[in-house]
Amino acid sequence: MGATLRDVAREARVSTATVSRVINGRGNVTHETRARILGVVERLRYVPDSVARSLSTGLTHTIGVLLPDLHGEFFSEIIRGIDQAARRRGLHLLLSGIHGSAAEAALAIRALKGRVDGLLIMSPYADSAFLADHSADDTPAVLMNSPVRGNSHSSFCLDNRGGARAMVRHLAGVGHRRIAFIAGPRDNFDATERLAGYCEAMAELGPDLKELVLHGDFSEESGYRAAQRILALDERTDAVFAANDMMALGCLHAFNEARVSVPGDVALAGFDDIPMARFVSPPLSTVRVPMAELGARALDGIAAAASAPAATPNFTEIVATELVVRASCGAGLRDPGGESDARRGQRAPVV
Amino acid sequence: MGATLRDVAREARVSTATVSRVINGRGNVTHETRARILGVVERLRYVPDSVARSLSTGLTHTIGVLLPDLHGEFFSEIIRGIDQAARRRGLHLLLSGIHGSAAEAALAIRALKGRVDGLLIMSPYADSAFLADHSADDTPAVLMNSPVRGNSHSSFCLDNRGGARAMVRHLAGVGHRRIAFIAGPRDNFDATERLAGYCEAMAELGPDLKELVLHGDFSEESGYRAAQRILALDERTDAVFAANDMMALGCLHAFNEARVSVPGDVALAGFDDIPMARFVSPPLSTVRVPMAELGARALDGIAAAASAPAATPNFTEIVATELVVRASCGAGLRDPGGESDARRGQRAPVV
């Protein structure tokens, strides 16, 4: 067991209050006394116990982060953004993956009671009603990319809908008419928003556009199978827009296998801009989602709410997405190797 | 503020001790009393405060995880493995990225004092001496992929050296003689081990093999530049073995730009098996490092040490790597599209 505050106080022949003041830099201590105490602290290798401190101050300097899954780029980028923002503010992160049911999510939330100053939640189950039921009223929470009903909580959302609309407009703009969409899981918030964006844009762009929606589950394999179904159709499809990049890559595999040229025979686009997107051939047109930024903004939001619970009004903030045009959508960039275009991506080698 | 144990006790007209017994399922409580207490718990929406509980039991059920960086697949896989294992044991994860100096790492460690039951550390600075200085003696720690001196701590390491040796042997086995190595950062443990494996294998395989070591920093860009340096040499190079996949991808870009065919003119291999490796063209031969498994094993290790500090002897465990042969190393698989070979990778689409 390490030394405690009382040990230090005894050794330095002062009261615990004085030691505490020195540790926390609150004034009103003589130079001399302070030096003596610091000497003892050093000698005893005293390190304050965070848990005890949290108990008496009610502050943990920790934010609980609940994510539905920890798989892949998508989440690692969010975590990275959150971590950076947390570091800037001197906050710790308590990470929890909630894989299963709403019940598991609820359990995770209670287990965090007292341990965190605020909650950052991304989960299909986490709408406001759910939180009201399971989260303590005294722990502020903000939602990321989750369905928000009512405004009892702040939330940060990607502009999935706008991004999908932009991509559809772009595809239509370069002449594609029959644009198929491979949707994601039905119960996934991002997926339904992207689908909605596709539908909106198709409707808006007029009746000569031909809608076609297939269902996938965000996995590469489901994209592969969807592409096969598309190839089996009688009618020709001009373009395939997958609700995420992994499914687009699955499509690409299927098209390659079937000797269908991309973008020659069919245009292809994804969503997310995972790092792989610019490395495949042809480089994949996609919609970039700034996950790290989303994470960082959300952390800033919850940090503000945690430090001034009452003063922070609830709001919903939309984080913009960005259309990334590469060769796969056939937008006049017929460079098959995609070399020149790859340089357009971030982190391209500097010559 | 939520209800406290004392509130519940008062409402149920029992002592706090009895409520505590009911909450923790320790017997010796009448059915009747238990029911009454649970009723009040429900009504008051009482949730025990984890911090208070930690303070009095000395147990936090939390493991602190310190990683040098949160960037990329590599770390997200580790985190995923750790999270899975932690979930199985009902442990929480306190995540911290230590970007900067050893001083920052030390600070992070102290800040965790009392908050965690154990530490899982991956850091270039974290050798045993460092830990002895900065970590409390009462907090067990295990190291991942870090230099271990002495045996005051357990550690889990990737078999970087063996993996590099295997790749060199493979490259030599398919006929390459002049095998260049692009090393990683000099102060990085993985990097130096991989370099050592390369050197060992080259030495072992005889004097007709031609060594060439260039230095990179694990970034794609540094790989790109290293490839340019290689191309500028007078002597021809048969194969390039990069110490990680990102640098190998940088090489690939450079070779493509210079119209140097891979694997026709030069073979290429990487290390890590990031998901992208099987998607590039040609698919990249590499050494797979089971990061999730490493994370899971390490978590199991620290969990054991945390629950029975004395009973757990220190040990070093080596986690095996796996040679993944694809088209880029020119091992007789001349399929340029790499279609057939891509299927060899995990998660290939099921037809």
Add this chain to the structure above:
DNA sequence: ACTAGCGATGTAACCGGTTGCCTGATCGTT
């Protein structure tokens, strides 16, 4: 009838800090 033994519950100390309030000393003022 007496008591050892047991099960249900209460009492209060404790975990390790923080902090409001109080004391006593020093110093400046008039």
Add this chain to the structure above:
DNA sequence: AACGATCAGGCAACCGGTTACATCGCTAGT
């Protein structure tokens, strides 16, 4: 010389649980 202001520092309650030990009532054993 008396008095209020200012400051260093101590006292003790408090945060919200846990748990060793004490207590009390009841039953079974002799």
